[in-house]
Amino acid sequence: MDFNLEGLRVFFPYPQIYPEQLAMMTEFKRSLDARGHGAIEMPTGTGKTITVLSLCVSYQIAHPECGKLIYCTRTVPEMEKVLAECRTLERFIAARAGEDVAAMLALGLSSRKNMCVNPRVVDEGSRESVDGKCRRLTASWVREKRLEREARGASENENVEDGGEGNCCEFFEDFESAGEKAVLPPGVYTLHDLRAFGRTKKWCPYFLARNMISFANVVVYNYQYMLDPKVASLVSSSLEKECIVVFDEAHNIDNVCIEALSVNLRQQTLENAGRSITSLNTRIDRAKQTDERRLRQEYERLVNGLAQQGVLARGGGEDVLMNPIIPDDILREAVPGNIRRAEHFVAVLKRFVEYLNMRLRSTQVEQETPTAFLQHCAANAGIDGKTLKFCYDRLTSLLKTLEVVDMDEFNALSLVANFAALVGTYSNGFALILEPYDERYPNIPDPVLQLACLDASLAIKPVFERFQSVFITSGTLSPIDLYPKLLGFNPVSVRSLAMTLTRDCLCPMVITRGADQQAVSTKFDMRDDPNVIQNYGRILIGLAQTVPDGIVAFFVSYSYMENIVSKWHETGILREIMQHKLVFIETTDVVETSLALDNYRRACNCGRGAIFLSVARGKVAEGIDFDRHYGRAVVMYGVPYQYTLSRILRARLEYLRETFQIKESDFLAFDAVRQAAQCVGRVIRSKKDYGLMVFADKRYNSQDKRGKLPGWITTHLREEVLNLSTDMAMQVARTFMRSMSQPFSHDENTQSLLDQAMVDRLAVEGGWREALPALSRKLAPEITMHLS
């Protein structure tokens, strides 16, 4: 259907629309009109993706001056889903308003591993090795050399030595030679389509997609491409200001931002870095003998400053390293004298690594600010902040000069340089923490030097400043007013949308005590109480008896899970559970966990029933859906607080309190509850699904925890499902399971679905005239030119 939304003609590819989708569109449109940002919470399973796409694309059609839609997702499958929806939308617009209106270019961008079509490269397996192999084939100097060789006419012999049919990638070469002509015709391209297109045209899909970003109307890619300065400068620098940026599933965006700017150095990293320095030295020596000219040229360039000279200019595959610092923060000045010469620079690096080694030998926990660190460094190693600041760029330049393509070898060194650059640049919002051993094993020395970013707004600020409209959306953004504070932006629209349901298909409940009326909690002083453990076990037994198919249980940490499961084993609770269902456990090992998940799914499919024991904040809690019969119930054991004794967390809390006036307890509770909400939200992925959500901790009964849950859960937390004991909870569960199994028609209920006529009536009531004509869509001239 298409309808009039406050004067905008919106194309929506389905015959019916949920009221909350309409509300979300209205919020989006108002922020777009006001050229501002937004934070919108909308539960999963309500068609968030298509809502965003349909509104933004419709807006682009009506306002040709509006820029691209940049849709940031967390995973590749999500990306493919977005593009598939985009295609439905495109077809619908074409049917409604004609091909010329619908014509658009939408594409996804991912790493080389997911996009490469060269069979020799893509077989490499891991992401790093694919990247490395690609660089080896496509770096400009590699290609130049090959051309030279071919010119000399001696190619045949040498090619054999270099292993196989020439060290070039025919896809990249064809793409390069096509030059300006290498464009995608308008359409929607998933990664698969891009690969297929690349194969038929013999063009490299990765570089084609990267090139086409500047012409596209809709771009879908990973968070990192927008947030991580190292990647963003490579991919997103050419985007115009008028773009609409959407971060989907953004409840953890502050952590992503922080991780993008944090560095951990371990003993092993430093050892590797030391080896890399030695290897650099030999390479410099070799270069001196064979090609002194190049080193001298580099020196000249550095005298004049980095940025202007285009040291970082993009070329083929030589995007070796990119600066970890936000572009605006790089001083536009000449590189300090003491690191201009290659050998001097390497000496500085060597000194710095030795200095870090010395710091790591400390037996005490140390915590200091970057300023203190710089001072200490200057006093002991004689390296000042300015030098450190340029380390990263200098290393990039050097590696390029030396024509290094094997980046794997220099990973550790670049990490050290990264560390140096960050510590040299930012004096605020960071903390340096040195821990000589792991808290859990105080006898085993495992020193780690952490440069922890404390301010999530540092990484995302440029995004907010640069783009006209940035939206963060997720199923769990509550309390929604905290996000603008954390991320340091000023949104036009902040809204938490509820879910309209045709039936009460989710049943949250709070269990505060066992059948013996003893309170249950994972509070520190209670968690090892055998009574609590026993009662927690009883909850699971009860659920295993009442709930069919799959059940997921989340614990607060791995150690707590191990502890409680071994206690359950001793007291025979585990055996009792196993009578009803099979039990699978998430471990820190990814392979083991995915195997467990696979078997869990099989057990659910064949009716045996299974329980998956998992950990909040783990991989499973973040990325795996337990929809339909894979998750009929989810139990959250305890409140998943962060490890509050962690020094990084302490530092961050202190920083938040001083800078943003966010109370420590508020932030901790917020963080814990959003994780809990994220965990229990795993079971409902659509309105047709149903699931039981059990919060097993007495602390959930208090308003300050409960109130922080997203609105779509709290509306169902009625009086009768609060403060339950285990046996009462089982009664509720039994009734819920019975009533949800009754036959139910989803089309009957008209209150929660609006059709064309109803939406039109809403528009008229709102004072907007009937359907508007669609304007034509703006396509980059480069693309339309080649369309014929």
Add this chain to the structure above:
Amino acid sequence: MTSVEAAYGAEGANGDDDDDDVDAEDAQRALRAWEKKYQSERAWEDLEEDPVTGRLRVTSEAQTAKARERRAKMAALATSAGAAKGMIRFTYVVVDLSRAANEEDFRPNRLSVVGQCATSFIREYFNQNPLSQLGIIVARNGVAERLTELSGSPEAHAAALRNALDASGDFSLQNTLNVARTSLKSIPSYGSREVLYIVSSLSTCDPGNVWTEIAATKAAKVRVSVVAVAAELHVSRRLTEETGGTYGVSLNADHLDDLIMAHAPPPPLPEDATKSSLVQMGFPQKKHLSKDALVVGTGGEYVCPRCSGRIDELPSQCAVCRLTLVSSPHLARSYHHLFPVAPFKEYTRDEASAKEVLECKACLALIKQTDPASKCEQCSNVFCFACDCYIHEKLHNCPHCTCEREN
């Protein structure tokens, strides 16, 4: 309950239906968790005292709600009229006697409720399908135990089930399905093959892949229906979808009974199911045995028309020549499934007819203004609700339409 039945004709104070519904819903929502447990059993709340006679009777809203429900059920039966139906059914009832049957969410426990429902189902099944056969399989300790072979005697099945009511161990879908399928495989092609599961367990513990067994069942054209006591189990839901059966989950003991009873009338046949074919049947005569006759076995009262063997009861198969033996009333009783009485329309009183005295054309009793009445659309006669039910559920003929046809 006699007074309840007697109250059908009695007068009741009648409020506005819609308002009452809303109030009832509110009241239900306000129930506490522990109260919900007894919700289905709060039968006393449906009763009220008649101010005139002092007798207890069912409150009018409960009564109308029940009437509405019953009418809908009758209408649902009639809608499948005209569809081909398997008159000769071969059904296995699988009763889950696993550990889960010992749970006490039904009074006194699931086991006895399921046992009662199954017994009454067996009787009703033979009542409605006199030509059909039935067997019982119980699932216990992970294995499938064939309690009775396919046969036609309701009492034998009921007795066998009564003696077997003892629950333990796991439930296995694959094993029970396998036993039922291999047994049903050999029945003649004119019969419809069905399996009815009454499952308490929420999981199935199988020796192999249950999906291959489901595929084999589908290939063998066995229709599997499941009535679950507790909750929806994915694999059994898929099983019914694959084989064209129905799936139901009970809300309470009464609902469970309704769900199971819904399987008593023959289901419409799928289009590709069985080709119609001629079935040889014998109509034995009843002959008393002379006292000095030489008899092997029990020596029943009926005589097989083909081999003159003696048979105890009808319908059954001749023990000697395997001929299917029925009596003509059996055939007649099966006949009504094919041509059910069309549902009567609710009789609404308009302005003109509001004053006139209405009389039920069947029982000749007066129908009060407030009582529900219905009208046969063919002969335009008005019946009271009790007679409406009697005609549709027991008689299967509209008396006036039949009279007109005769004349």
